[in-house]
Amino acid sequence: MNPKQFRHQSLGLKSIKIVANNEWRAFKHNKGLLLSMLMEPLITYGLLVMALNENLSAVHYAGLTISYNKYALTGVLTFFMTTQMSQAMYRSTVDKEYGLLAIKFTNGVQPWHYITGMSFFPMIGLLFQSSILLILGGFTGGIYNIGLLLLSFLVLLISLEFWSALGIILSTRISSYEQRDVVMTLLFSPISYAAPTLYVFNSHSPFIIKVLSAINPLSYQLKAIRTVAFGIFNWIDILIAIVITLFMIVIAQFILKRMPLTLSER
Numbered sequence: 001m002n003p004k005q006f007r008h009q010s011l012g013l014k015s016i017k018i019v020a021n022n023e024w025r026a027f028k029h030n031k032g033l034l035l036s037m038l039m040e041p042l043i044t045y046g047l048l049v050m051a052l053n054e055n056l057s058a059v060h061y062a063g064l065t066i067s068y069n070k071y072a073l074t075g076v077l078t079f080f081m082t083t084q085m086s087q088a089m090y091r092s093t094v095d096k097e098y099g100l101l102a103i104k105f106t107n108g109v110q111p112w113h114y115i116t117g118m119s120f121f122p123m124i125g126l127l128f129q130s131s132i133l134l135i136l137g138g139f140t141g142g143i144y145n146i147g148l149l150l151l152s153f154l155v156l157l158i159s160l161e162f163w164s165a166l167g168i169i170l171s172t173r174i175s176s177y178e179q180r181d182v183v184m185t186l187l188f189s190p191i192s193y194a195a196p197t198l199y200v201f202n203s204h205s206p207f208i209i210k211v212l213s214a215i216n217p218l219s220y221q222l223k224a225i226r227t228v229a230f231g232i233f234n235w236i237d238i239l240i241a242i243v244i245t246l247f248m249i250v251i252a253q254f255i256l257k258r259m260p261l262t263l264s265e266r
Helices: 014-028 031-053 068-083 085-097 100-106 111-118 120-140 146-171 177-193 207-214 217-229 235-258
Strands: 059-061 064-066
Touching: 014 111, 014 120, 031 068, 031 120, 059 068, 064 068, 068 085, 068 120, 068 146, 068 177, 068 217, 085 100, 085 111, 085 120, 085 146, 085 177, 100 111, 111 120, 111 146, 111 235, 120 146, 146 177, 146 217, 146 235, 217 235
Parallel strands: none
Antiparallel strands: 059 064
């Protein structure tokens, strides 16, 4: 049968459950990854942010005056969100390398079902790390308002779909785990630190930082998360975060629909 014909078959929403269940099993059996995810909040927030909190004054943000650790906690959340992109890249690369992507597509999994199901692995990872961060924030006074912070998780998870879709797109151009590591190294630091994750922009900020922030999708996602977490509720910021996520999902679906189906990497 012509491979193009397979793309018109569909298992429906059942395929999302099948893909997500496979990702769940892969997640819970990866003990080394769980340990790594556990250590990241302890190091990033427990050591770095709390050390800076002792030496920095209160932060003025959107008319509010809050302690530094409250401000930085939301930035740390986005650190975890962007690093989860590597998990989407890793899992999609495995699928492509061993022909699982072709098998899934030729058995009725549509591209958008695949994108949704493959997001389950990074979503569980993000929620796991966020839970650890919530505990740390609760003990250290780093939570502005627990109800608002939990509500901001909705924006966080929507924004995660952007990075998961981007990770899947990149995996279509990556043929080895070494390439994945290089891509993550080149992407993660500029993206994470060119957004106001652990610092606040002001009129004295370097021009190049302002330019990088303006073209950085994380800046807009972080602004949307903070507008909810701090009770500001600027709906334009939230809408921007939703729109750029939908845009990336559409691009990912477009690429997956047109990529060749092979049972093994050449």
